[in-house]
Amino acid sequence: MNRQISDTRYESMVYRRCGNSGIKLPAISLGLWHNFGHVNVYENSKDLIYTAFNNGITHFDLANNYGPPPGSAEEVFGKILKEDFKNHRDEMIISSKAGYTMWDGPYGDWGSKKYLVSSLDQSLKRMKLDYVDIFYHHRPDPETPLEETMNALSLIVQQGKALYVGISNYQAAEADKAIKILKDNGTPCLIHQPKYSMFERWVENGLMDVLSNNGVGCIPFSPLAQGLLTDKYLHGIPADSRVATSGVFLNERNITPAKIEVISKLNDVAKSRNQKLAHMALSWILKDERVTSVLIGASKPEQITDSIKALDNIEFSESELRVIDEILKSV
Numbered sequence: 001m002n003r004q005i006s007d008t009r010y011e012s013m014v015y016r017r018c019g020n021s022g023i024k025l026p027a028i029s030l031g032l033w034h035n036f037g038h039v040n041v042y043e044n045s046k047d048l049i050y051t052a053f054n055n056g057i058t059h060f061d062l063a064n065n066y067g068p069p070p071g072s073a074e075e076v077f078g079k080i081l082k083e084d085f086k087n088h089r090d091e092m093i094i095s096s097k098a099g100y101t102m103w104d105g106p107y108g109d110w111g112s113k114k115y116l117v118s119s120l121d122q123s124l125k126r127m128k129l130d131y132v133d134i135f136y137h138h139r140p141d142p143e144t145p146l147e148e149t150m151n152a153l154s155l156i157v158q159q160g161k162a163l164y165v166g167i168s169n170y171q172a173a174e175a176d177k178a179i180k181i182l183k184d185n186g187t188p189c190l191i192h193q194p195k196y197s198m199f200e201r202w203v204e205n206g207l208m209d210v211l212s213n214n215g216v217g218c219i220p221f222s223p224l225a226q227g228l229l230t231d232k233y234l235h236g237i238p239a240d241s242r243v244a245t246s247g248v249f250l251n252e253r254n255i256t257p258a259k260i261e262v263i264s265k266l267n268d269v270a271k272s273r274n275q276k277l278a279h280m281a282l283s284w285i286l287k288d289e290r291v292t293s294v295l296i297g298a299s300k301p302e303q304i305t306d307s308i309k310a311l312d313n314i315e316f317s318e319s320e321l322r323v324i325d326e327i328l329k330s331v
Contacts, residue, residue, distance in 0.1 A: 001047050001301065005088065006054040013056025014311055018292045020215030021190055023164065025093060025293040027286055028308055029059035031221060032077055035299040037067030044300075045076050046084065051301035053085070053092075055308055061193075061219075061295055062127075063097035063138060064119045070102060071126055078127035092133070096123045097168060097193075099138025111141030111149035120161055134190060135162035137178075139169040150178055154185040164190035168221075172206035179214045189216050191292065196220035198229055198266070198281055198324070199331055208290050217292035220285055224296075229281035231267055234260065258330065265327045269320065275313060282310035284324070 015024040030052045036045055049060070066073035074096065081089065098119035101109045108115060120135055135156055137149055153165040165187060167178050179189045192211055196203045197220070211218050224230055233255050263277070270280035285294050296307045316324075 001050065003046070003050050003084070005050075009054050010056050013308075015056075016289075016292050018191055018217035019211070021164070021188070021217070023093070023190065023217075025059050025217070025219070026057050027293055027311055028057060028282070029061055029219060029293045029295050030057050030304065031061045031295040031297050032073045033061075033063075033066050033297050034068075035297060036076060037069060037072030038076070039068050039072075040076070040299070042076065042079075046080050047301045048298055048304065049077070049080050049085070051304045052298075053088070055305060057304070057308075058091055059093040059095070059293060061095045061221075062123075063100075063136075064102045064123050065100050071122070074123055074126035078129065082128050089129075094127070094129065094132050095134035095136065095166070096120065096127075096132050097136035097138040098123075099136075099141070099168070111137055111144040111152075113148055113152040113155070116149070116152040117156065120156055124161065131160055132162050134164045134166050136166040136168045136191075136193060140171075140174050146174070146177055147181055150181040151185065154182060154187040157187050166191040166193060168193035169195070170207075171202075172210050175207060175216075176210045176214070179210070179216060183214075189214070191217040191219055193219050193221055193295070195222050196285060197223050197225045198284060198328055199225040201328075208288070212290045218290055219293045219295055220291065221295045223285050223294050224278055224281050228255070228259065228263060229266070230278040231263075231276065234264055234267065262327055262331055266324065269323055269327070273313060273320070275310070276306075278307065279310040279313075282307060283314040284316070286310070286314045287316050 014027040016027055017024050060077065062074050062077060064071065098116050099111060102119055107118065116137065135153065137153060141149060156162045157165060165182065166189060167175060170178060170192065175192055182189045194203045194207060208218065267277045270277040273280060282294055285291055298304045
C-alpha cells in the first residue's frame with residue numbers, strides 16, 4: 001500500500017465529545033489487541049496504522065498485556081510511531097491500561113499503586129513515549145482498596161505520565177465510587193471502557209446512567225462479540241476465522257444452531273437497512289449519544305475501511321429497534 005499521510009484524513013470521520021471533557025474521539029477507534037503483537041507481520045501492522053490514521057482514526061488503544069506475547073503490541077506500536085508518525089504524535093490519542101497479569105510475583109497484577117505506576121513506566125519505555133493520553137485501570141481489584149487504585153491514577157496524572165485516566169470493566173456501583181474518588185482528587189475520570197454488544201447488554205442496566213450523570217465518556221470494546229455479529233459464521237466456520245485458528249476467546253461451543261438462527265435474523269434486518277451485519281452491530285451501539293466511540297480490532301487494513309462504513313447509517317427507526325430487541329430476547 002502507499003504509505004503517505006493523507007491530507008484529507010479528517011474530512012469524513014465523525015468525532016464525538018468525550019463526556020464533559022475537552023477531548024473528542026473518532027466514532028471508530030482502533031484497538032491493538034489480539035492481532036498486533038509479535039504474532040503479526042510487522043509490515044502489516046504498519047499498514048493497519050496508516051489505514052486507520054489516513055481515515056481519521058486518531059485514537060489507538062493498547063494495554064500492557066496486549067500482544068501476544070504480552071507487551072509486544074506496545075513495542076510494535078512504539079516502533080511504528082518512531083519510524084513513521086513521530087511528527088504526528090500530537091494528532092493522536094494513545095491509551096494504555098494495567099490490571100491483568102503482566103509479570104510474576106505479587107506486584108504484577110490487579111490494582112496496587114506499586115503495580116500501576118511500575119506498569120505504566122514499562123509501557124512508556126516500550127512505546128518510547130513521555131506520556132500516554134489516557135491510562136486505564138483495566139479491571140476492578142477485589143482486594144486492594146479502591147482509594148489506593150484511584151489515588152495511583154491521580155498520581156500518574158500529577159507526574160505527567162498520563163493526561164487523562166479511565167476505568168474498564170467496572171460495574172455501575174463500582175464505577176460510581178471510582179469516579180467520585182477521582183473527582184475528589186481533582187482528576188476527573190475521562191472515560192469508561194466496558195464490554196458491550198447486541199449480545200452483551202449489561203451496561204444498559206445502570207452503568208450508562210452513571211457515566212452520563214457524571215460526564216464520563218464511554219468506549220465499548222468487543223462490539224462484534226468476537227466476530228459473531230458478522231455474516232462470517234452463517235454458513236459454517238471459515239478456515240481463517242478466529243474459531244479455527246485460535247479458539248481462545250471464541251470457540252465452536254459459542255456457535256450453536258440457536259445462536260446462528262439469531263445471527264441470521266439480525267442479518268436480515270441489516271440487509272433491510274442496506275448494511276452488513278457488522279456495520280449494523282457497530283451503528284446499533286453508536287445510536288446512543290452517550291457512547292463516545294466504539295473500539296474495533298483488525299488483522300487486515302481493509303477491515304478498518306469496511307468498519308468505518310457503519311457511520312453511513314447510525315439512525316434506527318422505532319420499529320427496527322423493536323424487531324432487534326425481539327430477536328435478541330432469545331440470546
